[in-house]
Amino acid sequence: MSSSPPTGHRGGEDTALARTALYPLHAELGAKMVPFAGYEMPVQYPAGILTEHLHARTQAALFDVSHMGQARLAGTGAVVALEALVPGDVQALKPGRMRYTMLTTEDGGILDDIIVTKWEDGLGLVLNAARKDADCAHIGGALGSNVALETLEERALLALQGPKAAAVLARFAPEAAEMRFLEARTLTLAGAPAVVSRAGYTGEDGFEIALANDAAEGLARALLAEDEVAPAGLGARDTLRLEAGLCLYGHDIDETTTPVEANLAWTISKRRRAEGGFPGADRILGQLAEGPERLRVGIRPEGRAPARDGTEIFDTQGTPIGTVTSGGFGPSVEGPIAMGYVAAAFAEAGSRVILKVRSHEVPARVQDLPFVPHRYFRPTS
Amino acid sequence: MADTRYTDEHEWITMDGDIATVGISQYAQEQLGDVVYVEMPEVGTKVEPGAQMAVVESVKAASEVYAPVAGEIAEVNAALVERPEMVNEDAEGRAWFVKLKGVDAEAVAGLMDADAYRTYVEGLD
Numbered sequence: 001m002s003s004s005p006p007t008g009h010r011g012g013e014d015t016a017l018a019r020t021a022l023y024p025l026h027a028e029l030g031a032k033m034v035p036f037a038g039y040e041m042p043v044q045y046p047a048g049i050l051t052e053h054l055h056a057r058t059q060a061a062l063f064d065v066s067h068m069g070q071a072r073l074a075g076t077g078a079v080v081a082l083e084a085l086v087p088g089d090v091q092a093l094k095p096g097r098m099r100y101t102m103l104t105t106e107d108g109g110i111l112d113d114i115i116v117t118k119w120e121d122g123l124g125l126v127l128n129a130a131r132k133d134a135d136c137a138h139i140g141g142a143l144g145s146n147v148a149l150e151t152l153e154e155r156a157l158l159a160l161q162g163p164k165a166a167a168v169l170a171r172f173a174p175e176a177a178e179m180r181f182l183e184a185r186t187l188t189l190a191g192a193p194a195v196v197s198r199a200g201y202t203g204e205d206g207f208e209i210a211l212a213n214d215a216a217e218g219l220a221r222a223l224l225a226e227d228e229v230a231p232a233g234l235g236a237r238d239t240l241r242l243e244a245g246l247c248l249y250g251h252d253i254d255e256t257t258t259p260v261e262a263n264l265a266w267t268i269s270k271r272r273r274a275e276g277g278f279p280g281a282d283r284i285l286g287q288l289a290e291g292p293e294r295l296r297v298g299i300r301p302e303g304r305a306p307a308r309d310g311t312e313i314f315d316t317q318g319t320p321i322g323t324v325t326s327g328g329f330g331p332s333v334e335g336p337i338a339m340g341y342v343a344a345a346f347a348e349a350g351s352r353v354i355l356k357v358r359s360h361e362v363p364a365r366v367q368d369l370p371f372v373p374h375r376y377f378r379p380t381s
Numbered sequence: 382m383a384d385t386r387y388t389d390e391h392e393w394i395t396m397d398g399d400i401a402t403v404g405i406s407q408y409a410q411e412q413l414g415d416v417v418y419v420e421m422p423e424v425g426t427k428v429e430p431g432a433q434m435a436v437v438e439s440v441k442a443a444s445e446v447y448a449p450v451a452g453e454i455a456e457v458n459a460a461l462v463e464r465p466e467m468v469n470e471d472a473e474g475r476a477w478f479v480k481l482k483g484v485d486a487e488a489v490a491g492l493m494d495a496d497a498y499r500t501y502v503e504g505l506d
Contacts, residue, residue: 001390001437001444001446001447002390002444002447032414044414049414049415049439049440050415053440235441239440304417304418305418305420305438306417306438306443308442308443329417329418329438336418358420
C-alpha cells in the first residue's frame with residue numbers, strides 16, 4: 001500500500017519545522033503531527049478526523065492555528081495603504097469589525113486571502129501561514145512613511161468552533177456571547193488579555209482567540225476542561241472548511257485565479273467597484289462587468305468515490321471544462337464533495353459534469369456552496 | 382489459524398489451499414485514519430506482484446493496495462465496499478479486500494512473517 005500526498009495541506013518538509021506554543025499539549029493529547037507550512041502541526045488527535053469534525057458541528061472544537069500570521073498596520077495612513085493592496089472595503093469598517101479580502105496581483109490574481117480587523121489605532125491582519133513572509137514583504141514594500149507594519153511574533157491563535165462555542169466562552173468572559181459574527185474585542189480570558197474575534201473557518205459559529213504564547217497553553221487547557229470542548233486538528237479543519245465552501249489558499253485560490261473567478265466578488269463593495277484603485281482592478285472590474293470565463297463552484301460526485309484536488313472535469317460530451325481544486329469526503333454531508341473551477345456555462349447549480357477519477361468516469365453535479373449551511377451569529381436586532 | 386504474511390507495503394496475506402486472502406495491516410489502518418471508500422478490482426483480473434490491485438481512501442488521502450504475489454482475483458469483499466469503515470474496525474479480519482486464486486504458496490512463504498513485519502514497522506516510526 002502506498003499513499004499519495006495528503007490533500008489540503010502542503011508543508012515545507014525539507015527545512016526544520018517550527019513548533020507552536022501548544023506543541024507540548026498536542027503531544028500530551030496524542031496528536032498525530034504533520035509538516036504544514038513550515039510548522040509541525042496536529043493533523044488529528046486519537047478521536048480521528050470524522051469524530052473531530054462532527055464534534056465541531058454539534059459541540060465545540062478547539063483548534064491550534066498559531067501557524068497563521070498575525071500583523072498590525074499602525075499609523076494615520078493604514079486604511080488608505082491597505083486599500084491600495086486589496087479590493088475589499090477597509091474604509092467602511094468600523095472599529096471592532098472585521099472583513100475578508102485578498103491581496104491581489106497586478107494581473108488580478110490572489111497573493112493571499114486575509115482577514116482585516118479595524119481598531120481605533122490601526123488594522124489587525126491575519127495571514128495564511130505559508131504566505132505570511134511573502135505578504136509582509138509585499139505589504140511592507142508598499143507603505144509610505146505614515147504607516148508601519150508590525151509582525152506579531154510570539155503570539156498564539158486558537159479557534160473555538162461549534163454551536164456550543166459561545167456558551168463555553170461566555171463562562172470565561174460573559175460579553176463574548178453578545179459579539180456578532182465578524183466582531184472583534186479585547187477580552188480577558190483565564191487571566192490573560194486576548195483579542196477575540198467571532199469568526200472561523202468551519203462555517204459554524206465560533207471564535208478565534210489571539211493571545212501571547214506564554215498564556216496559550218493555560219487557556220487551551222481551561223477550554224478543553226469544559227465538557228463541550230474537544231481538540232480538533234488540521235484534518236477536521238480541512239473537511240469543515242470544504243463543507244462550508246471556504247477557499248484554501250494554494251488550492252482553490254492562487255496567483256492564477258482572480259477574486260471574481262473564485263466567486264468572491266461579494267467581497268468587493270460598490271464603492272471599490274466604482275473607484276478601483278487596487279492591484280489588478282482593470283482585469284477584476286472587467287470580469288465583474290462581462291462575467292468571468294470560469295467560476296469556482298461546488299461539485300457533488302455521484303456514488304462514494306472522493307474526487308481529489310487535481311481531478312479533471314469534463315462536460316457530458318467529454319470536453320475538458322475544468323479542474324477540481326479541493327475534494328474529499330464530507331463527514332456531515334456523508335459523501336464525497338469537491339470544489340473546483342468550471343467554464344462559466346457550467347457554473348449553474350444542477351449542471352451535469354463528469355469527473356475523471358483514476359480510470360473511472362464519475363458523474364457529478366454542480367452545486368451551490370456551501371454544502372453545509374453557515375451558522376454564523378448574526379442577531380437581527 | 383492460518384499463518385499470516387506481510388509485505389513492506391503493509392498488505393497481509395493468508396493461504397487456505399491455493400486461495401489467498403489479502404488485506405491491509407492494522408498498522409496501515411492506523412496510518413490511514415478514518416476510511417471512507419474502497420475500490421475493488423474486477424473478479425477475473427490477473428495481477429502480478431506489486432501491481433495496483435485496489436484503492437483505499439481515508440478522509441485525508443487515497444492509497445493504493447498492491448498485490449503481494451501473482452494470482453487471479455477470485456472474489457472481492459462486497460461487505461467492505463458497503464462499509465469501508467470496517468477497515469478501521471477489523472483490518473486483519475473481516476475487512477479483507479480480495480481473494481486470489483492460482484497463488485504460488487512458496488511466494489507467500491517468502492514474505493515477512495508477523496515477527497519480521499513487527500520489527501519492520503518498529504523501524505518506520
